[in-house]
Amino acid sequence: MDERHPLASNSLEVTIDKILKNTENDVLSNIKTALDDSQQNLDDSVPKLEAEYDKILSDGKKEAEKIEKQIMGSADIEARNKQLMALEDAVDKVFSKALDQIANADRSGDYSNLIKTMIEEATQILGTSEITVTTNAKDKDVVQSTLSQFPGAEMSPDTIDCLGGIVVKSKDGAMTFDNTIDARIERLKPLIRKEIASKFGVGE
Amino acid sequence: MTAEGGVQYSKIAEIKGPLVIVDDVENAAFDELVEVETKEGERRLGKVLEVGNGKAIVQVFEGTTGLSIAATNAKFVGKVMEMPVSREVLGRVFDGLGRPKDGLPDPIADRFIDINGEPMNPEQREYPKDFIQTGVSVIDGMITLVRGQKLPIFSGSGMSHNLLAAQIARQASVIGTQDDFAVVFAAIGVQYNEAEYFRRSLEESGALKRSVLFLNTADDPAIERIITPRVALTVAEYLAFELGMHVLVILTDMTNYAEALREISAAREEVPGRKGYPGYLYTDLSTIYERAGKLNGKKGSVTQVPILSMPSDDITHPIPDLTGYITEGQIVLGRDLFRQGVYPPVNILMSLSRLMKDGIGEGSTRADHGEISNQVYDAYSRAQEVRALAGIVGKAGLTEIDLKYMDVGDVFENEFLSQATDENRTIEETLGILWKIVSKLPKNEITKIKDKYVEQYYKEE
Structure with missing residues (x-):
């Protein structure tokens, strides 16, 4: 019924084979190219990946160093601040004990000599012997008796609140010289603090 | 320091702007420290500007608001203004006059140093040639800072100079040496939030422990600003030349300093120079900038990065103009770059580090x-x-x-x-x-x- 030409059938097969062969070659070649490309891409990515990997590592290391610095820095500062506060506490205690001792010190003996030196110092600095001297209630008698050695000096009827020593004013009221023990301590406080701190082993 | 105090005078002749003129004064000295006491017993610090004819002109750092002629006393302390210094100042925050601002007690002083400093003997100066790494590419790469140099940053109002200043303070380091490094940061007339930013920034980065901060805020009396850079430099010199540290001093904003100087000059009725600034602005600025450097035989160095905002971005304004004569180059921030959102907006074409060539290359940074x-x-x-x-x-x-x-x-x-x-x-x-x-x-x-x-x-x- 369906009789084909023998040549036609053979030719078709050959053609099909040829097409199949070509396709196979194409596919194989494509696969090879794709493989090569992939291999090339992989090869190309390695240095990029390595660079990326190194960057991530180095960024991480930097970040870690930064955080370490932050933690160490604030811990150091906190510890130092606590030490400072403890030291200041101790210095204050020493100070207040010393001030108590000064306030309750005996006013006899050398104390009148100290007052005399203080008045001499004040008259010299003010440049006048016409002065009014003020002191606290406790030292009033000692100062009064010392003033007899200073003509031109008079005692103020007022008293001041201080540990000891005197405040000297020129009679015209223009100049005042504070030579109380409080003022002298205040002026020397930084040096005294240093001295006390060195006893605790700080600032040596 | 002696136990003797100074004399207190109660005859105030005049109070004029930031100045108090005291009458019948004997034996006062130029630059002597003065304690001005108000009626309420409040004490303010000042210094003697002029003496003569029985009068002393006192500049009150904390302002004269609330002072009256009748009820004000001026006590001449008998010494110049001094800053207590010791290693303990590292990690501390002070106000513009050098008083603690961090709630901690006064540092235990090793020495008390005159804040006006001692002039460096020019013959003893060593040429600066060692690299400081700021971690900011444009500075390290193209406008390199070297130890002992004075390299100002010229900025403009509202630009990111304070961010840059804080970044440099946090990151700066010396490489290739084990020597100690410290940062002294003086904020002059800055806003409160900026001062807070500087403090927090150094605290949070852990850089505070190697830093000393002096914060004079905008609401502090303008006259205090005259003192702030000087106390900062006094501490820096101590750390550098007594303790052998490499110290980077950042002063921001020197324009506020110059304006305080103008205020005093106007109150003293001096003949004004350019834009009302005193004729001695150049000399005055040099007494600050010239305190940078290295000394032969001393291990440490003082490097300065003063920051100034140029009014109207005008680089010919007297402050940047005179600063440029004294310093060794400049870093200029550009308004265009700032507007583009670039940080740091450094205009390299207008910037220059004159000492860069000696601080880079083989052995310092890299040969190329x-x-x-x-x-x-x-x-x-x-x-x-x-x-x-x-x-x-x-x-x-x-x-x-x-x-x-x-x-x-x-x-x-x-x-x-x-x-x-x-x-x-x-x-x-x-x-x-x-x-x-x-x-x-x-x-x-x-x-x-x-x-x-x-x-x-x-x-x-």
Whole structure:
């Protein structure tokens, strides 16, 4: 019924084979190219990946160093601040004990000599012997008796609140010289603090 | 320091602006410290500006508001203003007059030093030549700072100079040596939030422990600003020359300092100079800037980075103008770059570090540093010209090489100049980016770098 030409059938097969062969070659070649490309891409990515990997590592290391610095820095500062506060506490205690001792010190003996030196110092600095001297209630008698050695000096009827020593004013009221023990301590406080701190082993 | 105090005078002749004129004064000395006592017993510090004819003119640092002629006393302390110094000042925060502002007690002083400092013997000065790494690429790479240098930052109102100042303070370090490094930061007339930012920034980065902060805020009396840079420099000199540390001093904003000086000058009725600033502005500024340097036989150094905001961005204004005469170069922040959102907006074409050449190269940074920097400077300058040309003829009218230069300009601004405020770049990283920029150009355009460096670092794209 369906009789084909023998040549036609053979030719078709050959053609099909040829097409199949070509396709196979194409596919194989494509696969090879794709493989090569992939291999090339992989090869190309390695240095990029390595660079990326190194960057991530180095960024991480930097970040870690930064955080370490932050933690160490604030811990150091906190510890130092606590030490400072403890030291200041101790210095204050020493100070207040010393001030108590000064306030309750005996006013006899050398104390009148100290007052005399203080008045001499004040008259010299003010440049006048016409002065009014003020002191606290406790030292009033000692100062009064010392003033007899200073003509031109008079005692103020007022008293001041201080540990000891005197405040000297020129009679015209223009100049005042504070030579109380409080003022002298205040002026020397930084040096005294240093001295006390060195006893605790700080600032040596 | 002696136990003897000074005399207190109660005859105030006049109170004029920040000045108090005291009558019948004997034996007062120039620059002597004065304690001015108000009716309520409040004490303010001042110093003697002039003495003569039985009068003393006293400049009150904390202002004269609330003082009256009748009820004010002036006590002449008998010494100049001194700053207590010791290693303990590191990690501390002080106000503009050097008083603790961090709630902690006064530091235990090792010494008390006159805040006016001692002039450096010019013969004893050592030429600055050692690199300081700030971690900011544009500074390290192209406007390198060296130890002992004074390199100001010229900025403008509202620009990011304070961010940059804080970043430098946090990141700065000396490389290749085990010597101690410290930062002294003086904020002069800054806003409260800026002062807080500086403090917090150093605290949170852990850099506070090697720093000393002096904060004079905008609401503090203007006259205090005269003292702030001086106390800061006194501490810096102590740390540098007594303790052998390398100290970076950042002073911001020197414009506020100059304005305080103008205020005093006006109150003293002195003949005004340019823009009302006193004629001695140059001399006065030099007494601050010249306190930077290195000394023969001493281990430490004082490096200064004063920051000043130029009124109306005017670089010919007396403050930047006179500063530029004294300092060794300048870092100029550009308004255009700032508007583009670039940080730090450093205009390298207007910036210069005069001592850079001695602080870079083999043994300091890297052998190719100078040449790569020059090449990028040249390329960026060309990029600016090309951009201007493109504005006229359009991009289509540019040659291929012009386009490459435009690309160089973009990469320079986006990758080299732009940096996060917490990004600390090493000098190697900085030089790496500079080479990346240069690698955008064909080799025949590279004319300022030796072939051996081109072979080593150039990576054509």
